[in-house]
Amino acid sequence: MSVVPGxxxxxxxxxxxxxxxxxxxxxxxxxxxxxxxxxxxxxxxxLPLVLGVLLVGMGIVSLLRSVVLKTDSIDDVAxxxxxxxxxxxxxxxxxxxxxxxxxxxxxLVLISAAASxxxxxxxxxxxxxxxxxxxxxxxxxxxxxxxxxxFGD
Amino acid sequence: xxxxxxxxxxxxxxxxxVFTLTxxxxxxxxxxxxxxxxxxxxxxxxxxxxxxxxITFGLTPEAALIMLxxxxxxxxxxxxxxxxxxxxxxxxxxxxxxxxGYQMARKGQAGRALAVAAIGSFVAGCVATVLIAAFAxxxxxxxxxxxxxxxxxxxxxxxxxxxxxAAGSLFHxxxxxxxxxxxxxxxxDVNSGFLRFTAGIPQLYEGIDFVVVAMGLFGVSEILVNxxxxxxxxxxxxxxxxxxxxxxxxxxxxxxxxxxxxxGSILGILPGGxxxxxxxxxxxxxKRISKHPEEFGKGAIEGVAGPESANNAGAQTSFIPMLSLxxxxxxxxxxxxxxxxxxxxxxxxxxxxxxPTLFWGLIVSMWVGNLFLLLLNLPLVGVxxxxxxxxxxxxYPGILLFCVIGAYSLNNDTFDxxxxxxxxxxxxxxxxxxCEMAPLxxxxxxxxxxxxxxxxxxxxxxxxxxxxxxRPLSLAMLxxxxxxxxxxxxxxxxxRRETTFQDAG
Numbered sequence: 001m002s003v004v005p006g007x008x009x010x011x012x013x014x015x016x017x018x019x020x021x022x023x024x025x026x027x028x029x030x031x032x033x034x035x036x037x038x039x040x041x042x043x044x045x046x047l048p049l050v051l052g053v054l055l056v057g058m059g060i061v062s063l064l065r066s067v068v069l070k071t072d073s074i075d076d077v078a079x080x081x082x083x084x085x086x087x088x089x090x091x092x093x094x095x096x097x098x099x100x101x102x103x104x105x106x107x108l109v110l111i112s113a114a115a116s117x118x119x120x121x122x123x124x125x126x127x128x129x130x131x132x133x134x135x136x137x138x139x140x141x142x143x144x145x146x147x148x149x150x151f152g153d
Numbered sequence: 154x155x156x157x158x159x160x161x162x163x164x165x166x167x168x169x170x171v172f173t174l175t176x177x178x179x180x181x182x183x184x185x186x187x188x189x190x191x192x193x194x195x196x197x198x199x200x201x202x203x204x205x206x207x208i209t210f211g212l213t214p215e216a217a218l219i220m221l222x223x224x225x226x227x228x229x230x231x232x233x234x235x236x237x238x239x240x241x242x243x244x245x246x247x248x249x250x251x252x253x254g255y256q257m258a259r260k261g262q263a264g265r266a267l268a269v270a271a272i273g274s275f276v277a278g279c280v281a282t283v284l285i286a287a288f289a290x291x292x293x294x295x296x297x298x299x300x301x302x303x304x305x306x307x308x309x310x311x312x313x314x315x316x317x318x319a320a321g322s323l324f325h326x327x328x329x330x331x332x333x334x335x336x337x338x339x340x341x342d343v344n345s346g347f348l349r350f351t352a353g354i355p356q357l358y359e360g361i362d363f364v365v366v367a368m369g370l371f372g373v374s375e376i377l378v379n380x381x382x383x384x385x386x387x388x389x390x391x392x393x394x395x396x397x398x399x400x401x402x403x404x405x406x407x408x409x410x411x412x413x414x415x416x417g418s419i420l421g422i423l424p425g426g427x428x429x430x431x432x433x434x435x436x437x438x439x440k441r442i443s444k445h446p447e448e449f450g451k452g453a454i455e456g457v458a459g460p461e462s463a464n465n466a467g468a469q470t471s472f473i474p475m476l477s478l479x480x481x482x483x484x485x486x487x488x489x490x491x492x493x494x495x496x497x498x499x500x501x502x503x504x505x506x507x508x509p510t511l512f513w514g515l516i517v518s519m520w521v522g523n524l525f526l527l528l529l530n531l532p533l534v535g536v537x538x539x540x541x542x543x544x545x546x547x548x549y550p551g552i553l554l555f556c557v558i559g560a561y562s563l564n565n566d567t568f569d570x571x572x573x574x575x576x577x578x579x580x581x582x583x584x585x586x587x588c589e590m591a592p593l594x595x596x597x598x599x600x601x602x603x604x605x606x607x608x609x610x611x612x613x614x615x616x617x618x619x620x621x622x623x624r625p626l627s628l629a630m631l632x633x634x635x636x637x638x639x640x641x642x643x644x645x646x647x648x649r650r651e652t653t654f655q656d657a658g
Contacts, residue, residue, distance in 0.1 A: 015586045020328055027335055030350060042611075044347040047604055048338055051331050058328045065324070074585050081380030082581060085373065085553065086574050092557055093570040108557060109550045115380055116546035128547065136554050146207075146562045 010071040017062035024055030084115030100151035101141065105133045160286060163513045170514030171521055176219055179212070180518050183220035184525040187227020192235055192537045193548055198228035200372040202488045204555040206364055207562045214496040215511050219518040221492055222472075223525070225485055229428070229468055230274055230526055233461060234537050237266045246464045249432040253449060253456030260452055264534070265399070269406055269454055270461040271530050277414040277462035278523030281469035284418055285476075286516050289505065293477040296502035301609035302620050306630040308603045311480055313634040314423050315595045317641045326589045333596025334603075336361060343601065344608045356568040363491050365569045366597060367484065368556050369576025370583075370590050376549045377581040406458035409439050413462030421467030422474060423482065431467035432460035469519055475500055476512060484594045 008014050027048055034045025088111035096104040109129040113119050140146045170176060190201045202224055209217035229246070236247035237254035250270065257266040299307070316326040339350040340360030351357040416438065417431040439459040440449045449456050472489075474482045479501030481487035493500050498508060505512045530537070560573040583590055614620035622628045 012586050015582070016325060016328065016588060019582065019586070019588075020332075023332055023335065027350075034347065034349065035345075038345060042608075044342040044345045044349055048335065048349060051335050051338075055328065055331050055335070058324070058331070061324070062328070071587075076381045077585060078377055078380040078581075081377050082578065085377060085380070086578055088553065089373075089557060089570060089574040089577070093567040093574070096561070096567050096570075105554060105557070108554060112550045112553050113546070116549075118544070118546045129550070132551050132554060136558060140558050140562070146558065147565055148558070148561065 008066050010066045010069045011074050012071050013062045013066035013069060015074065017059045017066060020055050020059030020062055024052045024057075024059055027052030028056060078115075080117075081115040085112050088112035088115075097149065101137065101148040102133065102150055105136060106130070109133060163509065164286065164517060166509060167513030167515075167517030170215055170510045171219070171517045176216055176514065176518070177521070179216045179220040180223050180522050181525050183223020184227040184522050184529060187224035187229075188231040188234070188526065188529065188533075188537070189227075189540065190224075191228030191231020192540050193231075193543070197232060197371070197375070198225050199367060199484050199488070200375055200552075201228045202485060203364055203368040203372055204552070204559050206488060206492055207559045209492055210495060210562075214493065214498055214508070215514045217492055217496060218489065218511065218515050219522075221489055222515060222519060223522040225489075226274070226278065226465060226468055226519075226522060227526060229464060230271070230530060231537070233270050233274075233464070234267060234530070234534070237270065237457070238263060238538055239542075246428040246432045246460075246467075249436045249460040250457055250464075252436070253451070253453050256450065256452035257454070257457065262452065265402060265454070266457050267534055268531065269402065269458050271527050273406065273410045273413065273458045273462040274465040275523050275527045276410050277417060277464075277466035278469055278526075279520060280414045281418050281421070281466040282516060282519045282523070284470060285473055285519070286513075289473050289477045289512070289516075292473065293502040293505045296478050299502070299626070300624070301606045301613060302624050302627045303630070305603055305606040305610055306621055306627040306634075307478065307480060308599045308606070310630045310634040310637075311474075311482065312592070312595060312599060312603075313637055315592050317637050321587055321589050323641065325587070326592045329583070329588050329590065330592040330596040333593035334600035336366070336593075337597040337600030338604070340601075343605050354568075356564070356566055360601070361572065361597075362563050362569055363487065363598060364563055365560055365573045366576050367488060367594065368560055369573040370580035370594065371484070372552065372556050373573060373577025374580030374584055376552060377577065378584055379545055379549065402454055405454050409435070409455040409459035410462045412438065413459035413464075414466045416459075417463030417466030417468075418470045420463070421470035421482075428464050428467040428471070428483070431463035435459040435463035465523075472515075472519075476504065476515075477502060479504075481595070481598060484591055487594060487598045490598075 031045045031048035031052055034048070035043035036045045036049065037043050088108050091111060092104045092108035095107060106129060109132055113125065113129065119125070137148075137150070141148050141150065171180065186205065187198075187201060190205075191198065202221060205224060206221070209220060212220070232247040233250045233254070236251035237258050240251050240255040254266045254270065257263065312330055316323060316330055337360070339357055341347070341358055342349055348358060413431075413435040416435045417428070420431040420434060421428065423430075436449075436456060436459060439455045440446050443449065443453070443455060445453070468485075471482045471486055474480045475486040475490055479490070479499065481490050490500050498504065498511070556573065557570055560569045561567060563569050580590060583593075610620055611618070620627075621631060
């Protein structure tokens with residue numbers, strides 16, 4: 001990751017600190033509004049608050065670690081894969097109720113396959129995808145009875 | 154004497170349960186499916202079980218558990234097969250098998266390596282099954298005396314062990330644990346009925362579904378990881394020669410198999426990465442006591458026999474805490490627990506008494522399943538070898554399909570599908586940051602349970618935290634937890650731990 005400034009010797013700890021600070025900070029902000037005491041001892045907000053504060057603390061420590069410790073750099077992030085796979089799942093989920101399983105699952109196969117560098121929009125690929133969707137529909141909907149709306153509303 | 158008679162009659166009950174046509178069929182199907190999917194690169198036992206979990210919803214509890222267990226050790230074995238044949242470990246504990254197994258394959262000895270792995274796993278499986286049969290019940294009897302403070306301390310011990318036994322940085326494992334605890338708190342608080350972190354989304358009122366987290370964190374993120382070096386991945390294969398181990402082999406592998414079984418059985422019970430630590434530990438041990446340590450890494454048969462046995466033994470004994478105490482020692486056990494709970498069964502000390510057919514049926518099915526594996530794999534090796542060469546880009550859309558349908562089928566709600574996508578992305582980020590995910594999953598499951606036991610303990614003791622140290626069992630467990638932490642933080646041990654995990658690349 002070339003975006004990381006030079007004085008950061010451990011990008012991993014930097015990334016991790018971001019995760020911890022966001023998660024922990026968010027938790028603290030929300031848990032503060034929950035009742036901390038109750039008639040029988042700690043209220044529902046108590047444990048989340050404690051954990052959130054702990055996580056924020058660890059986020060700060062991680063930030064310090066990123067400057068002090070040296071670890072390997074983060075390499076080879078599959079940005080294209082990340083985009084296509086997540087997009088595929090989202091599109092599938094969004095289209096399932098209205099367009100039905102056959103279309104949604106086909107979209108899933110098509111879009112996710114595009115994540116690979118071997119992807120070619122050719123008849124072989126389309127046929128393979130159709131077979132895959134067909135098998136899944138047969139196994140899951142017909143044989144196992146999963147109530148997937150096949151063709152939507 | 155009475156207990157031996159008990160044991161035999163219980164095993165008889167188990168035999169009767171397993172040897173029905175349906176249950177035998179599911180056992181076989183589980184082992185077969187598990188191996189087939191475990192062989193496929195990029196799918197480990199956790200992902201496999203997560204994906205196939207929804208299929209078991211319509212089965213009887215016995216059939217479901219028998220099949221899932223079969224899938225588990227089948228997938229472990231499939232992962233070893235890939236590790237030996239193409240140096241692509243199907244799951245983390247196969248990494249060790251690949252060290253010497255692949256070297257043996259390159260020398261044209263793949264058949265022997267595979268046979269050794271199969272035999273070692275079978276022996277270990279048999280022994281471990283006996284251990285489970287012997288120890289699960291006494292353990293459950295002790296656990297019946299547990300009150301909320303003991304359960305709480307036990308879970309603390311479990312979580313501490315999971316951090317300690319995690320492969321990477323202790324610091325980040327702890328952070329992951331806390332993150333997992335937080336995710337587990339989403340939903341309705343058991344003690345007060347208060348809604349936490351639900352942002353007005355009704356699907357979150359019951360909390361985040363565990364299967365969704367598992368499939369996202371392990372299944373989807375695995376696909377993302379595998380999409381990284383696509384062009385760089387070459388699949389070269391060793392030839393498969395003579396299948397049977399030679400006489401010399403048999404002499405050399407007996408020791409490691411027995412030692413590996415022992416190591417694996419003990420480490421499998423401990424929460425955390427039981428099977429991973431078991432195979433690493435066995436490898437390191439065999440190397441240390443070997444008369445030819447320089448052979449390790451170049452195709453030493455001990456380097457396959459020991460870890461494989463340890464691996465399988467650990468996989469089986471990790472059922473013990475789940476079945477007897479209701480505490481999962483690793484993500485796979487958590488999935489099994491989830492499957493049981495969906496069937497309406499609460500795993501725990503009373504389960505053995507209330508569901509003897511289920512419990513003993515499962516135990517016996519493990520032995521039968523291991524037998525199936527042994528018989529299946531020796532002839533089918535050629536088929537697996539061919540499956541391994543299927544290009545990944547043909548496979549993963551199918552994997553994704555299974556995951557999506559599986560997630561949807563949990564509640565017939567696309568919300569779970571979106572949640573899975575979220576956890577998939579999150580899991581990928583965590584992997585890039587080298588953060589261990591097992592503590593997160595364990596924290597997620599044990600968190601709500603711990604909070605409940607904490608409340609009940611405080612209720613019992615009138616708000617006094619001293620209750621955890623004044624009760625002897627509870628104190629013992631907390632002391633062990635502290636000791637574990639101290640041992641692992643101690644400088645000498647820490648160095649050794651890092652090099653052990655570095656050895657395997």
